Amino acid sequence: MEKVFHLGLTKADLKGAKIAIVPGCPDRAKRIAERISTAQCLNKTREFHIYLAELEGHSIVVCSTGIGGPSTSIAVEELAQLGVETFLRVGTTGAIQPHINEGDVLVSTASVRLDGASQHFAPLAYPAAADFYCTQAMVNACHTVGVPFHVGITASSDTFYPGQERYDTHSGYVLKAFQGSCQEWQKLNVMNYEMESATLFTMCAAIGLKAGCVAGVLVNRTKQEIPNVDHGMVENNAVGVVIEAARSLIKNEVK
Numbered sequence: 001m002e003k004v005f006h007l008g009l010t011k012a013d014l015k016g017a018k019i020a021i022v023p024g025c026p027d028r029a030k031r032i033a034e035r036i037s038t039a040q041c042l043n044k045t046r047e048f049h050i051y052l053a054e055l056e057g058h059s060i061v062v063c064s065t066g067i068g069g070p071s072t073s074i075a076v077e078e079l080a081q082l083g084v085e086t087f088l089r090v091g092t093t094g095a096i097q098p099h100i101n102e103g104d105v106l107v108s109t110a111s112v113r114l115d116g117a118s119q120h121f122a123p124l125a126y127p128a129a130a131d132f133y134c135t136q137a138m139v140n141a142c143h144t145v146g147v148p149f150h151v152g153i154t155a156s157s158d159t160f161y162p163g164q165e166r167y168d169t170h171s172g173y174v175l176k177a178f179q180g181s182c183q184e185w186q187k188l189n190v191m192n193y194e195m196e197s198a199t200l201f202t203m204c205a206a207i208g209l210k211a212g213c214v215a216g217v218l219v220n221r222t223k224q225e226i227p228n229v230d231h232g233m234v235e236n237n238a239v240g241v242v243i244e245a246a247r248s249l250i251k252n253e254v255k
């Protein structure tokens with residue numbers, strides 16, 4: 001098989017891996033892979049840093065997606081061409097409900113589609129829903145790891161600033177379409193904002209793949225805009241959950 005366009009890998013490179021852990025941040029990909037086992041770096045190209053590790057005797061890929069839907073859709077498409085069937089995103093996030101604390105872990109059941117890329121896979125009426133079994137594995141993993149967690153709906157935006165209604169910007173202006181949107185999502189019981197899950201959930205459901213998403217809370221937007229929490233602690237909590245979720249999916253699949 002030829003190498004896929006962006007990731008520059010062939011099917012043989014993945015050694016039969018069926019599960020990918022997909023963080024946004026390239027540096028996080030390395031830390032996750034090394035926390036799982038001795039890890040092999042398969043490639044580093046653009047925002048895609050790809051590692052192969054071994055979990056429960058099976059190969060597992062860790063591949064960063066970069067920020068946002070377009071690059072996420074490339075990583076998912078090309079990993080699927082290489083044989084991956086299940087995608088577990090682990091990210092960071094901003095909470096918008098007052099009862100959620102920094103460091104808590106949020107498991108997304110579905111996402112508000114404030115992205116553009118998902119509309120290249122299915123019309124807006126189609127839900128951005130996580131796979132049930134991936135979500136169940138994430139929730140069970142939260143119990144196993146023993147972190148405070150919340151389960152619910154995420155707003156997933158193409159932009160970090162206007163789409164998440166941030167006024168602490170160069171212009172201070174937010175397009176009318178987004179003015180009041182954060183309060184609307186709060187009233188509709190949305191837990192948080194991040195930037196990839198809408199694309200990930202929609203494309204995976206539409207093309208017959210499975211996806212779940214967990215995120216560590218860096219900031220609670222009802223209190224402040226700039227995080228002042230230990231990023232390492234936030235990442236550790238969420239990464240611990242995604243690794244345990246992957247472990248249980250492998251064990252249950254394989255038996």
Ligand SMILES: O=P(O)(O)O[C@H]1O[C@H](CO)[C@@H](O)[C@H]1O
Binds near residue numbers: 025067068160196
């Ligand atoms: O920490 P990651 O996985 O990158 O996720 C979140 O952080 C980035 C924005 O700072 C976006 O990618 C958002 O989804």
Ligand SMILES: O=c1cc[nH]c(=O)[nH]1
Binds near residue numbers: 092094095164194218
């Ligand atoms: O507020 C936040 C924090 C992290 N990532 C986001 O997309 N939003």
